[in-house]
Amino acid sequence: MRIESVDFFYLAMPEIRDIGDGSQDVLLVRLRAGDWTGWGECEAAPLVSIAAWICPKSHSACKPVSASVLGQQLETPEDIRRINRLVRENSLDLLQADHTLSGVDIAMWDLLGRRNECPVYKLLGYSKSYPKLAYASQLFGDDSQETFQKAQRVRSLGYRAAKFGWGSFGKGDAEIDSEQVRAAREGLGREADLLIDAGTVWESDVVQALTRLPVLEDCRVRWLEEPFVSGALAAYRQLAAQCGRVKLAGGEGCHNFYQAINMIDHGAVGYMQIDTGRIGGITPAKAVADYSENQGVTFVNHTFTTSLALSASIQPYAGLRRHVLCEYPVESTALARRLTTQMLEPDGNGELSLPEDPGLGVTPDLETIREFLVPVEITVNGRPLYQTPSP
Amino acid sequence: MRIESVDFFYLAMPEIRDIGDGSQDVLLVRLRAGDWTGWGECEAAPLVSIAAWICPKSHSACKPVSASVLGQQLETPEDIRRINRLVRENSLDLLQADHTLSGVDIAMWDLLGRRNECPVYKLLGYSKSYPKLAYASQLFGDDSQETFQKAQRVRSLGYRAAKFGWGSFGKGDAEIDSEQVRAAREGLGREADLLIDAGTVWESDVVQALTRLPVLEDCRVRWLEEPFVSGALAAYRQLAAQCGRVKLAGGEGCHNFYQAINMIDHGAVGYMQIDTGRIGGITPAKAVADYSENQGVTFVNHTFTTSLALSASIQPYAGLRRHVLCEYPVESTALARRLTTQMLEPDGNGELSLPEDPGLGVTPDLETIREFLVPVEITVNGRPLYQTPSP
Numbered sequence: 141m142r143i144e145s146v147d148f149f150y151l152a153m154p155e156i157r158d159i160g161d162g163s164q165d166v167l168l169v170r171l172r173a174g175d176w177t178g179w180g181e182c183e184a185a186p187l188v189s190i191a192a193w194i195c196p197k198s199h200s201a202c203k204p205v206s207a208s209v210l211g212q213q214l215e216t217p218e219d220i221r222r223i224n225r226l227v228r229e230n231s232l233d234l235l236q237a238d239h240t241l242s243g244v245d246i247a248m249w250d251l252l253g254r255r256n257e258c259p260v261y262k263l264l265g266y267s268k269s270y271p272k273l274a275y276a277s278q279l280f281g282d283d284s285q286e287t288f289q290k291a292q293r294v295r296s297l298g299y300r301a302a303k304f305g306w307g308s309f310g311k312g313d314a315e316i317d318s319e320q321v322r323a324a325r326e327g328l329g330r331e332a333d334l335l336i337d338a339g340t341v342w343e344s345d346v347v348q349a350l351t352r353l354p355v356l357e358d359c360r361v362r363w364l365e366e367p368f369v370s371g372a373l374a375a376y377r378q379l380a381a382q383c384g385r386v387k388l389a390g391g392e393g394c395h396n397f398y399q400a401i402n403m404i405d406h407g408a409v410g411y412m413q414i415d416t417g418r419i420g421g422i423t424p425a426k427a428v429a430d431y432s433e434n435q436g437v438t439f440v441n442h443t444f445t446t447s448l449a450l451s452a453s454i455q456p457y458a459g460l461r462r463h464v465l466c467e468y469p470v471e472s473t474a475l476a477r478r479l480t481t482q483m484l485e486p487d488g489n490g491e492l493s494l495p496e497d498p499g500l501g502v503t504p505d506l507e508t509i510r511e512f513l514v515p516v517e518i519t520v521n522g523r524p525l526y527q528t529p530s531p
Numbered sequence: 532m533r534i535e536s537v538d539f540f541y542l543a544m545p546e547i548r549d550i551g552d553g554s555q556d557v558l559l560v561r562l563r564a565g566d567w568t569g570w571g572e573c574e575a576a577p578l579v580s581i582a583a584w585i586c587p588k589s590h591s592a593c594k595p596v597s598a599s600v601l602g603q604q605l606e607t608p609e610d611i612r613r614i615n616r617l618v619r620e621n622s623l624d625l626l627q628a629d630h631t632l633s634g635v636d637i638a639m640w641d642l643l644g645r646r647n648e649c650p651v652y653k654l655l656g657y658s659k660s661y662p663k664l665a666y667a668s669q670l671f672g673d674d675s676q677e678t679f680q681k682a683q684r685v686r687s688l689g690y691r692a693a694k695f696g697w698g699s700f701g702k703g704d705a706e707i708d709s710e711q712v713r714a715a716r717e718g719l720g721r722e723a724d725l726l727i728d729a730g731t732v733w734e735s736d737v738v739q740a741l742t743r744l745p746v747l748e749d750c751r752v753r754w755l756e757e758p759f760v761s762g763a764l765a766a767y768r769q770l771a772a773q774c775g776r777v778k779l780a781g782g783e784g785c786h787n788f789y790q791a792i793n794m795i796d797h798g799a800v801g802y803m804q805i806d807t808g809r810i811g812g813i814t815p816a817k818a819v820a821d822y823s824e825n826q827g828v829t830f831v832n833h834t835f836t837t838s839l840a841l842s843a844s845i846q847p848y849a850g851l852r853r854h855v856l857c858e859y860p861v862e863s864t865a866l867a868r869r870l871t872t873q874m875l876e877p878d879g880n881g882e883l884s885l886p887e888d889p890g891l892g893v894t895p896d897l898e899t900i901r902e903f904l905v906p907v908e909i910t911v912n913g914r915p916l917y918q919t920p921s922p
Binding site: 190195235236402 | 575582730787905
């Protein structure tokens with residue numbers, strides 16, 4: 141069978157708030173081949189990723205992503221890998237292509253899983269999916285009191301690990317940051333895992349990061365996430381050497397396999413975080429998971445949106461037993477919570493298991509798509525190149 | 532003064548051919564502040580870079596590039612650096628943002644140069660601009676005979692260095708590649724510098740690259756460019772260790788400062804090639820030039836389009852005497868040749884000097900803009916977010 145159509149649905153909350161909550165919009169991908177349909181999701185900036193699908197060609201190595209996908213044979217995982225290579229080659233100079241490819245790649249895996257009546261992780265070669273310890277992923281409160289309450293709340297919900305990030309953390313007084321971290325630890329209690337996300341706030345400034353280190357060690361923080369931007373390898377390596385028991389985590393910004401493994405080889409991260417909605421989908425994420433396993437680095441998913449993105453982000457390391465944590469967004473918008481007809485949720489023990497249903501094991505809800513749909517029209521040279529399709 | 536408007540003009544040849552010629556379209560940027568106008572250019576995929584300028588916000592770290600530019604104070608080079616940091620921070624998760632920023636950054640430098648009545652390189656801190664040895668940059672011929680003729684032609688035009696790349700090179704029989712390289716050397720004669728561009732054809736396959744090495748050494752090729760994709764640091768390093776007198780060149784795909792310096796620190800490239808139309812403009816390119824100088828690596832511009840892009844790409848290392856080569860496209864389209872009212876050209880000795888006129892020293896031709904303009908309309912939620920402005 142061949143890929144007959146790929147449709148993009150740009151969904152958004154009625155109001156987009158100026159906070160680090162990535163679940164406020166969604167770019168949903170529907171891919172059809174033969175009698176089958178698969179679904180995927182691209183992370184962030186839906187309009188730009190749509191443009192990368194349909195833009196006119198600039199030259200032989202700068203074609204729209206659609207040029208390497210539509211009409212391609214899709215029968216086996218090797219076809220998906222071949223299409224990945226085609227996109228990278230034909231869209232080499234189209235920067236956004238990797239984000240667009242991400243949703244398309246996920247949809248291809250979902251489709252093959254549905255057709256073969258097996259979960260994606262089995263197509264990836266795993267015989268079994270191990271439950272992951274879901275960490276409650278959320279933003280810092282506006283002050284330490286609110287952070288304390290947020291921590292208490294997720295602990296009472298049964299989570300055994302939690303992450304706090306963004307907000308004002310790292311931008312001002314180190315003392316205020318310390319209060320925030322202490323409040324998080326206090327709210328969680330002694331036992332739960334605590335993770336801190338700096339959201340690239342120090343760009344590559346190791347000294348700034350070091351001033352926050354004592355409180356992280358004191359509060360037994362498992363990892364400091366993204367102290368720096370993804371490519372700042374020297375800063376990562378320098379900080380890692382002084383971090384003691386606190387490990388560094390990073391990688392969500394990587395949009396291809398090589399950027400990710402460079403953070404292992406030269407950035408000395410302890411946790412490799414990959415967002416399948418950005419790196420090019422499940423295909424390169426699986427390759428990074430394998431590399432992490434070989435190098436003794438722990439792979440973790442990065443995700444902050446829907447159950448569809450969550451499932452896609454866990455498949456690449458579902459069968460790697462040693463890699464036990466998984467990100468679980470606990471403050472998602474109504475759009476993100478309602479995108480799929482079923483929501484993936486941790487069990488009473490705080491553990492998340494992938495569904496055993498075919499493909500990603502979740503299906504978008506057409507009602508939700510209709511409710512949050514943002515119509516888009518792109519016309520070039522008088523020709524309509526894109527018009528939001530009918531759900 | 533404050534940035535009042537930024538206009539994007541998507542220009543394209545009537546027909547886009549399926550060859551590696553990046554001069555077939557142009558995304559021209561016009562930036563206005565106070566009574567002044569500056570011009571810039573983004574490399575490749577114009578529609579997608581326009582979308583990154585106007586897309587709706589996804590969250591606090593995924594805003595359109597315009598959010599960090601419009602209304603900003605623009606008086607000094609430090610303002611440009613500040614705006615660069617703002618864009619990187621506010622558009623962290625918008626992949627295409629770096630390409631959009633590139634043209635905007637170039638236009639800001641051009642504007643400040645015009646206002647201060649000095650060339651951009653002086654604003655960058657150089658007291659003098661050294662002439663560069665222009666290498667004639669072109670695609671391989673369809674066969675070795677055509678390559679031979681192309682080499683002879685540029686030699687007869689006075690070029691003392693030439694590069695051949697893309698086409699079928701690296702994709703098939705190593706023997707055919709050898710014939711191509713030998714034909715290039717023969718056509719150029721013994722004295723001229725010969726450079727070969729593999730256009731990332733081997734992705735990260737060192738063995739494939741090694742099979743081409745003997746003919747490169749035999750023909751005294753100065754550099755092998757982009758044997759691999761930009762991030763494949765381990766492959767670059769392994770190949771560099773076995774390359775003998777042939778140096779590796781790369782970096783045109785880097786879209787920020789860190790990716791570029793990683794190719795120096797971990798990829799062992801001998802020549803660092805930066806495209807100001809991709810890396811985020813003149814600001815990060817200057818930082819990479821400084822880093823290259825400190826590390827003993829030779830900086831070279833990457834450019835394949837107009838005189839405007841060419842001038843922008845040379846400013847960052849104009850005052851670095853040791854870095855003598857510069858890329859000069861010799862097969863540009865009519866659009867690229869006619870974009871500016873004056874064309875930068877090498878002198879009879881094959882050397883190119885930057886203009887001493889204010890800013891970039893070149894000005895777009897309104898007639899050309901009108902002739903090649905591609906009208907674009909983007910509508911989201913019934914609201915027109917972008918409409919091609921009047922030149």
